[in-house]
Amino acid sequence: MKRAGKQTLIFQNPPAILSSSAVVGPKEGEGPLKKTFDLVMKDTLCGEKSWEKAECKILQEAVKIALNKVDLKPEQVDFLLAGDLLNQTISANYAARQLAIPFLGLYGACSTMIESMILGSVLVDGGYADTVVAAASSHHDTAERQYRFPSELGVQRPLTAQWTVTGAGACLIAKGSGGPRITSATIGKVIDLGIKDQNDMGSAMAPAAVDTITQHFQDTGHSMDDFDLIITGDLASLGKALAQQLLERQGYLPGDKYSDCGILIFDPTQDTHAGGSGCACSAVVTCGYLMQNIRSGRYKRMMVIGTGALLSPVSLLQGESIPGIAHGIVIENENGYRDQKEM
Amino acid sequence: MKRAGKQTLIFQNPPAILSSSAVVGPKEGEGPLKKTFDLVMKDTLCGEKSWEKAECKILQEAVKIALNKVDLKPEQVDFLLAGDLLNQTISANYAARQLAIPFLGLYGACSTMIESMILGSVLVDGGYADTVVAAASSHHDTAERQYRFPSELGVQRPLTAQWTVTGAGACLIAKGSGGPRITSATIGKVIDLGIKDQNDMGSAMAPAAVDTITQHFQDTGHSMDDFDLIITGDLASLGKALAQQLLERQGYLPGDKYSDCGILIFDPTQDTHAGGSGCACSAVVTCGYLMQNIRSGRYKRMMVIGTGALLSPVSLLQGESIPGIAHGIVIENENGYRDQKEM
Numbered sequence: 001m002k003r004a005g006k007q008t009l010i011f012q013n014p015p016a017i018l019s020s021s022a023v024v025g026p027k028e029g030e031g032p033l034k035k036t037f038d039l040v041m042k043d044t045l046c047g048e049k050s051w052e053k054a055e056c057k058i059l060q061e062a063v064k065i066a067l068n069k070v071d072l073k074p075e076q077v078d079f080l081l082a083g084d085l086l087n088q089t090i091s092a093n094y095a096a097r098q099l100a101i102p103f104l105g106l107y108g109a110c111s112t113m114i115e116s117m118i119l120g121s122v123l124v125d126g127g128y129a130d131t132v133v134a135a136a137s138s139h140h141d142t143a144e145r146q147y148r149f150p151s152e153l154g155v156q157r158p159l160t161a162q163w164t165v166t167g168a169g170a171c172l173i174a175k176g177s178g179g180p181r182i183t184s185a186t187i188g189k190v191i192d193l194g195i196k197d198q199n200d201m202g203s204a205m206a207p208a209a210v211d212t213i214t215q216h217f218q219d220t221g222h223s224m225d226d227f228d229l230i231i232t233g234d235l236a237s238l239g240k241a242l243a244q245q246l247l248e249r250q251g252y253l254p255g256d257k258y259s260d261c262g263i264l265i266f267d268p269t270q271d272t273h274a275g276g277s278g279c280a281c282s283a284v285v286t287c288g289y290l291m292q293n294i295r296s297g298r299y300k301r302m303m304v305i306g307t308g309a310l311l312s313p314v315s316l317l318q319g320e321s322i323p324g325i326a327h328g329i330v331i332e333n334e335n336g337y338r339d340q341k342e343m
Numbered sequence: 344m345k346r347a348g349k350q351t352l353i354f355q356n357p358p359a360i361l362s363s364s365a366v367v368g369p370k371e372g373e374g375p376l377k378k379t380f381d382l383v384m385k386d387t388l389c390g391e392k393s394w395e396k397a398e399c400k401i402l403q404e405a406v407k408i409a410l411n412k413v414d415l416k417p418e419q420v421d422f423l424l425a426g427d428l429l430n431q432t433i434s435a436n437y438a439a440r441q442l443a444i445p446f447l448g449l450y451g452a453c454s455t456m457i458e459s460m461i462l463g464s465v466l467v468d469g470g471y472a473d474t475v476v477a478a479a480s481s482h483h484d485t486a487e488r489q490y491r492f493p494s495e496l497g498v499q500r501p502l503t504a505q506w507t508v509t510g511a512g513a514c515l516i517a518k519g520s521g522g523p524r525i526t527s528a529t530i531g532k533v534i535d536l537g538i539k540d541q542n543d544m545g546s547a548m549a550p551a552a553v554d555t556i557t558q559h560f561q562d563t564g565h566s567m568d569d570f571d572l573i574i575t576g577d578l579a580s581l582g583k584a585l586a587q588q589l590l591e592r593q594g595y596l597p598g599d600k601y602s603d604c605g606i607l608i609f610d611p612t613q614d615t616h617a618g619g620s621g622c623a624c625s626a627v628v629t630c631g632y633l634m635q636n637i638r639s640g641r642y643k644r645m646m647v648i649g650t651g652a653l654l655s656p657v658s659l660l661q662g663e664s665i666p667g668i669a670h671g672i673v674i675e676n677e678n679g680y681r682d683q684k685e686m
Contacts, residue, residue, distance in 0.1 A: 002470040007445045009471045050661050079530060087430040089450045093653035097533040097666045102350045104458060107432045107450040115447060126469030127345040128352045187422060187447060190440040310436035318393050323440045
């Protein structure tokens with residue numbers, strides 16, 4: 001059976017994550033996870049003439065580093081699945097041009113990394129591809145000027161706001177063994193409880209995250225007990241607290257098994273307010289910190305839930321609220337995953 | 344074997360297109376294909392307060408009509424794969440909120456309809472879904488003001504420009520029989536020959552279209568002779584002529600077997616200059632006219648090549664050229680498809 005319940009895909013030949021990489025900007029490189037990144041850029045322009053070009057470069061670097069780790073060249077990769085936050089996802093498009101890997105562009109806002117890992121796993125598990133790279137990027141300054149105000153204006157940010165992570169994550173998903181396994185995935189619905197404050201995206205996305213987590217439990221019969229870690233993408237402090245409440249209201253007691261990439265990536269002293277956000281938030285934490293911990297065996301089975309706020313500045317100006325989406329993926333330690341399945 | 348050559352997926356259990364629908368604006372409803380559309384909107388606002396909201400409504404209508412034809416409700420569909428041209432693909436996001444079908448957002452510019460049909464076919468053929476809706480939309484006025492100038496300004500358009508189609512196409516892809524079959528698909532690379540004129544997108548996309556068509560031939564051993572029709576998404580008159588030249592230079596003589604949705608959808612008297620464009624161009628021609636002709640048996644096997652220009656206004660302002668991408672899908676008449684495979 002390749003689907004459980006309504007929304008969960010079960011991979012019969014769980015694809016392996018052969019390698020992964022996380023490239024970040026200088027601020028992220030000073031944060032608590034600094035030792036888990038493969039490359040920290042010296043500045044936010046990365047030698048380019050614009051932040052947009054810098055973001056595209058970071059994304060390419062992340063893909064190249066992931067491939068270098070296993071001595072693969074871009075032309076040996078079957079497909080690239082990637083996306084980002086910029087209008088018309090230009091970081092991914094231009095990176096795909098440079099890498100010359102057959103390309104499928106995705107847009108799931110900050111859930112894009114997990115969306116690309118899910119579809120990449122489908123292509124590999126289903127036998128359509130041997131090797132797929134899943135990747136996503138974001139950049140603080142490109143996001144600020146596109147969604148809010150140009151950084152140069154120095155507009156004050158409310159304490160509910162999150163800091164878009166500058167960085168990119170990439171992982172090489174392939175058939176066979178040689179790394180953590182992607183064993184199942186839950187594709188989310190768009191959920192909208194009516195929040196209109198674009199400075200509180202975490203709260204807007206929390207209901208979607210909880211819907212996907214609980215749907216995964218319903219579909220598979222699993223519970224919190226079956227996971228060492230359940231981690232959302234970028235709900236940050238407000239959204240995480242709300243998600244926790246919503247989970248508890250439904251009878252799930254996540255306790256300290258539940259965490260959020262947007263909280264892990266920055267230190268409260270870094271003045272990012274509620275925490276991190278952006279496609280790169282879940283991408284670099286998953287491809288760096290989380291992958292290291294699942295490889296080491298600290299986590300035997302975890303669920304990473306990419307969370308996306310599906311607004312645009314235009315939709316907000318036209319009076320719309322902010323819908324959220326969340327896609328979940330279950331990653332298991334390579335040695336542990338068969339035993340875990342018996343549970 | 345589920346993949347042939349480098350870039351072509353072969354569907355072992357070719358998914359059926361159980362139903363499809365095409366909804367268009369008034370201008371398209373006056374064009375040569377008017378009898379092939381399911382619904383022609385009376386005006387471009389469709390009773391909404393903005394063109395963006397109208398586009399979202401058109402997309403929802405297209406999905407509902409496709410489902411109504413086979414007496415299905417949105418909650419009976421496993422997954423929705425959709426995208427559009429607007430920043431952050433808001434038409435698809437808000438439509439997915441209203442339809443409440445688990446959702447994967449895509450961005451492939453005007454290739455999005457074919458990208459969604461490919462990934463939808465993978466999910467169904469691979470056994471991960473029983474029913475998937477693939478859909479895409481565009482709207483002339485939302486595209487004009489986002490990419491070029493607000494329609495109200497009345498800026499003169501050069502003769503190389505194309506007219507973004509107002510409309511949406513949707514098709515229901517399912518396992519089993521009951522409609523035309525999707526038998527294979529070729530995922531394209533990003534190709535960029537350096538064109539920077541955003542008023543000549545057809546020429547920018549033509550090299551990608553030809554790359555995907557010839558890759559499909561290389562991967563499968565098929566040739567022009569194996570198809571009744573090879574049709575590109577929205578190269579329009581300039582791009583089509585260029586694609587034809589490039590194909591001939593490689594020894595392929597497409598003759599009158601090769602056509603383009605952007606040429607079919609408007610009449611030269613409609614003052615659209617080079618022809619139609621936008622996600623909806625290939626979407627409504629495929630889901631309307633082409634599907635009728637493949638159902639009737641006029642075409643036994645065709646390849647539809649969705650073509651996308653992967654620029655943004657920002658990337659052009661920063662001096663970038665316009666990269667193109669093209670994804671191809673092979674659709675066969677239900678009764679003919681097994682014989683065709685023997686070829």
